[in-house]
Amino acid sequence: MVDLSLDLSQPHSHLVHVSLRCTPATRVLRLRLPAWTPGSYLIRDYVRHLEALLVRQGADQVPAIRTDPAGWQLELPCLDPLEIHYDVLAADLSVRTCHLDGDHGFLALAGLVLQVEGERWAAHRLSLRLPSGWEAFVPLPRQGDGTWLAADFDQLVDTPVEAGPHRAHHFNVAGVPHRWVCWDATAPRQSAGSEPSGSAGDPPDSLLRAHPTLLQDVAAVCEACCRLMGEPRPAAPEYLFVLHLLDQGYGGLEHDTSTVLQFGRQALLKPEGYRQLLQLVAHEYLHQWNVRRLRPASLSPIDYDRPVIVPGLWFAEGVTSYFDQLLPQLAGVTSEDEVVHDLGTDLSRYLLTPGRLHGQSLHQSAEEAWVKLYRREANSDDNQISYYLKGAILSLVLDLELRRSGSSLSQVLRDLWARLGRWRRGYRERDLIEAFAARSPRLADLLPTWLEGCEDPDLPAYLQDVGLTLEPQLASAPHPGLKAAVKASGLEVVRVERHGPAQQAGLMVGDELIALEGLRLRKPEDLVPILMAQQPQVLTICRRGCLRSLTITAAAPAIERWRLLVDPQASSEALERRRQWLALVPC
Template sequence: MVDLFLDLSEPHRHLVHVSLRFTPATKVLRLRLPAWTPGSYLIRDYVRHLEALEIRQGTERLLPSRSDPAGWRLELPSLQPLEIHYDVLASDLTVRTCHLDGDHGFLALAALALQVEGERWTPHRLSLRLPAGWQAFVPLPLQADGTWLAADFDQLVDTPVETGPHREHRFSVAGVPHRWVCWEATAPDNLLKAHPTLLQDVAAVCEACCRLMGESAPAAPEYLFVLHLLDQGYGGLEHDTSSVLQFGRQTLLKPEGYRQLLQLVAHEYLHQWNVRRLRPAALCPIDYDRPVIVPGLWFAEGVTSYFDQLLPHLAGLSSEDDVVHDLGTDLSRYLLIPGRLGGQSLRQSSEEAWVKLYRREANSDDNQISYYLKGAILSLVLDLELRRSGSCLAQVLRDLWARLGRWGRGYREHDLLEAFSARSPGLADRLPAWLDGFEDPDLPAYLQDVGLMLEPQRASAANLGLKSSLQGGALEVVRVVRGGPAQEAGLVLGDELIALDGLRLRKPEDLAPLLQEQQCQAITISRRGRLRTLAITAAAPAIESWRLLVDPAAGPEAEQRRRQWLGVVPC
């Protein structure tokens, strides 16, 4: 047994006091802190928040040697029990880091729990010390002594811990117990007061996930939802028997905000099948120390992102118009990202997640595409292609679940190709081409199958191929589109826009009325404190968005196919 004790009794210090107790099996001991947490593919170097490391054996203090920035080596005088103490700064409020203050505590245990070499598959016992009036919400079996028991280190690290004076709400899905815990820093349970059917709606979405997977009950024996309702924010992280969500109150005030919350619930809940149990082979087992290439992330996240918009509709909580609107928003975002056309293929996006997706910069739209977004668009195409063969994407997902996921076997790319081509033989060639290529599938033709069409919406002003914003009172260039007029004229990020044809520019809205399409104009800028004038020629107004509409010329057969598609029913 490895005992992990976490002391949160001084939340105002934002420090978690950690104690690790165990009896060593060898006299040479190695310790490591994970570098990342599963589900979020970025090396986070959690060790940067660790301080005051102290190791004792009995009354003797032992001095470890650093083997690398996140690892230590220790030679022991005996095999007597060890105590390791250290503090971890908890000041980062995301679903994959730790945060502790006077209102609540959230712990991602990958950032807190040292891995003891040789003890990965040993049971780990978790104990907590909390401020008065707080309670803990932990998706692990609770023991009679008030501790929680993880079967091994992997289950421990897969355990998000929420603490605070919150209330817990219980409901069931197909007889499986579920818990809902919401931290609202301003008004506890205000979300339930504003949306009194929330728990019933969440349960309906969960049941829709089960139906999508062809299952009578969830994959997890019990489930915990933790929601951080913040002023602003959006995100989630899946676990085997739980998920952590962040959502913004400002978004909830919008007409589509509540639907977006249910879509986030659907996304993370569906992950208990697709990702957690139906897992890429590269993550079997997980290497907590370094990045691994996961070519199938487009399937893990893209398919889940595609279905998260359909699941509230399947649960009876959104309309056909809602789905078309939300899908149109994603299609518009996708079609306006130039990086899809040559910067990065979908396979490359999956393989380069560690160094690109979570490290966006000003030029990211020109050289990359999100495997979430393009994966969802490809999932739409695959679903509609499969329907031409009398099948659907849900059936492929169920096939993979029955053959691999149910037994915890990781999948490789050839498993995905076999599953798709078994339902639609033509995908044996098309799918690899879509994964490796930069040319879009014939989206208009596929959408026409279900009576939908895309309509471009052009900007009202000529196109300079740049974006600007006020930075410290200066009108600064924050994006230069690759190959656009601004780049051809020589503008770069950080340039301050002063004037166009001698007329002063003070805010972004000043630029559009002065632009003359296809005419050379003089733009005055300040670059690193020196004024200069460049010649720039604006292009025709660019497409600024796309609308997805029901095609008025579509016949009843297309309408029938659309209803089958939205109902996740094979054609």
Template sequence: MPSSFLPSPFPPSLCLDLRAPESHLVGVRLRYQPSRRQLRFALPAWTPGSYLIRDYVRQLEGLVIEQAGVEHQPRRVGPSQWELVLPGLEPLEIRYSILATELTVRTCHLDGDHGFLALAAVALELEGERWSPHRLVLELPPGWRPFVPLPADPEGTWTARDFDQLVDTPVEVGPHPCHSFSVAGVPHRWVSWGRTLAGNDPVEEDARWLADVEQVCLACCRLMGVERPAADHYLFVLHLNADGYGGLEHDTSTVLQYGRRRLARPDGRRKLLQLVAHEYLHQWNVRRLRPAELTPYSYGQAVVIPTLWFAEGITSYVDQLLPFSAGLGSLDGLLEDLGADLSRYLLTPGRAVQSLRQSGEEAWVKLYRADAHSPNNQISYYLKGAVLALVLDLHLRRHGSGLPAVLRHLWQRLGRVGRGYREADLIEAFAAGAPDLATLLPAWLDGVEDPPLAEHLADVGLSLESRRSETVWLGWQLQGRPEGLTVQRVVRDSPAQRAGLTVGDELLALNGWRLRQSEDLKAVLASVDPGAPLQVLYVRDGQVRSADLQPGPPAVEAWSLRIDPGAEPAAEARRQRWLALECP
């Protein structure tokens, strides 16, 4: 805190009025007593854990300041920053509304069924008050309950120790049931908004759900080498909607979004447990064991973070192993999930363009702004980070160590004391377990070559098996629409790109045969000679065009992970320890 600022004798109080949910407007009243006449304040531009400038100010309206019965209009000095010279130091009230119409885990949504607030999109940061306590007050419709991951005050409000903790507090409200359980004696709550396809509360429908979540949480503790969670209390909020997927981590809570149709699939429950594991582990990795660039957070601007491969990649790798290590799920299911991620990685051409370090550094402008061309020039640090984490784990095991040992070392050395890590700290920790990683790891981070997957998988008796397409390779991905087939994606350096086709082209005919749906295309391709040129008729910008398309031989369309029947017996023992997240 700058020395020129003194904490207010009456800390900021944020009152949120959600009593008109049909308007989708959250009424905000921010009250405090200033300690100086120069008033400056700003609304955060992003929320920690989601590396995209979201410009939350787009949803703010009706800003006014009232002091001693007189209204003042502040002067805007930036897109989301204001200032005002006050006539005196009497208590003041800042009023505005937030339009809450976007249902994600990092935005705000309010309707007749529930309300969800990501407070980075709601709470103004007052200059000089960042490290002051902030009081939170909620005004709710009749019958609604608040679910807030802060200890409640006796008067039914909440107090965050500072602005950072306030921003880190997701707020869910509504007439939802709340289910309590504990993890190693630490109280936990589970709140669901939304129903399963059968119309039930998901926890009430699944009698074993909370017990299995508890086991996943305990597996996270074992992975980090601790007896108890890092948080003294914890809140899970699940938004069960039509087709959503995602989560956002907080110090003492997480918000999950999951599709009810996903949950009804054979692998739906397993995938949701993996999402639980991912976000729960973040209370260590990311929240407390944090990149130095995020210590402290800078809410008004993007910050280059070279180590997102560790923050998200490591977590994405172990989130599949954690439920299995807790005794939940089958080996076949786990290998299917690991294989699906490896297949997605190997079929992404952008991995040969963007390095893993670049993926993290460019997260603000690429990963969260993906379009139809993104697979050609970028690779997700979640995905490649998970692939590298697998290789690192197996490489460490060759040297008598393992990824769990590295995580525990970093937690004890840095995470427990809140010291942010830099890439040099990570490389040092990995090299302590395998000295050659001091050279190999930087090369893998900077290069665009695949890490040595096959040889490390062989250590645990696994191999990758490819499946090729039954037809020639054209290098496009099509989308069926009522008007016909449209090009949704074109692979770089593919036959489709060389023929001049691009995203958005509407296909009319192939070799003189009319195309209306995918089955029409399959029928034509099944009848042509492999390698023979094809004539494509398509529409672009209202004009009918034609192109000659020279197909390539059938390409790999998927990879799967298989147990190698010819592997040495010791490989099975190594595989069992690896999948159980046990170090040698």
């Protein structure tokens, strides 16, 4: 047993005091802090937030000899119990890092807990010290003494901890208990020392006041996930939703029996915002099957110290991203027209990303996730494509191809779940290809081609199968091949399109735009009327403190967006196929 104590009682310091207690089995013992958290494929070097490491054995201090930036070695005089103390700065508000202030605390335990050599598969007991009036929400079995018990280090690290003066709302999905906890960062702070509320008579929080059917809609989406998987119940024995409602933000991270979401209140003011929140819920909830239990073999077991190449991320995230738009409609909380609109938005974003053709194949996108997807730069659109986005588009194509053979993508997902996921057996690329080919033999050759190459599948033909068509929409102004934004220094170039007019003129990201044909530039809109002429014009810029003059010629208006439309000439057969497709019914 490893005892872990986390002290959050001084939230204004933004420091979490960590105490680990264990009995060593050897006199040379290594300690190590994870470098990343599962589900977010980026080396985060959590150790940069660790400070004041102190190791004691009885009354004596034991030197911690650093072996590398995130590892230490202890040379013990005996095998008496150890106490390890240190602080972690919790000042990064995301679903994969730690954040502590006077309003709440959120802990991603991969960034907090040292792994003790030889104790990975030992039970870990968690205790928390909280400010007065706070409550902890922890997706682990609660013990009679108020602590929580994880079966091993992996389960502990898979446990997000939310704490604060929040209330929990309870509902069931197929008899399985679920909790919904929302930290509203935009709400007035509850007075210090007041007790957290949560009884049936309490008034609803601001999100539920604005969307009184939210919990019913979330439950319906959860039930739709079960139907998609062909399961009578969720995969988890209980489930915790944690939502951070911010002014702006979007994201989620899946866990075995929980998820942490971030969403922006400003987005909820838009008509499509509530729908996007339900899609985020669907995405992370579906992950309890596809990713957490049906997972790539290279993630079993997790290596917390270094990046691992995961070619199957296109399936793990792309398939989930595809279904997250369909599931709210299957749950009856969004319409078919809204699904077509949202799918069209994704198709437009995909078709307007040049990196899909010249930067990365889908396999490369997954393999390079550690160094590209989570490290976006000004030139990222030219040299990469998201495996979330392209994976979702390929999933659409695969679903429609499978339907030509009388099957569907949902059936392939169920096949893999029954054969591998239910038993937590990891899959390899050949397992995926075999599963698709078993339902549609053509995919034995087509799928590897689509994964390894950059050429698009025949999207118009597949969409025509279900009575849909893509229509390009041109911009109203000539195309300069750049994007500019107002910065502290002035109007600054933030993107230069590869092979576009701005690059040909010699512009670089970071250039300050001063004037065009002698007319002062102060905001992006100032470029439009001047470039309308589509003839060579003199652009004055400032680069590294020096003024320069360049000549730029805008190109003809480019495609601004793609619209996905219902084909008015679609046959009755195509309309029936669309109905079955949107209802996730095999043809």
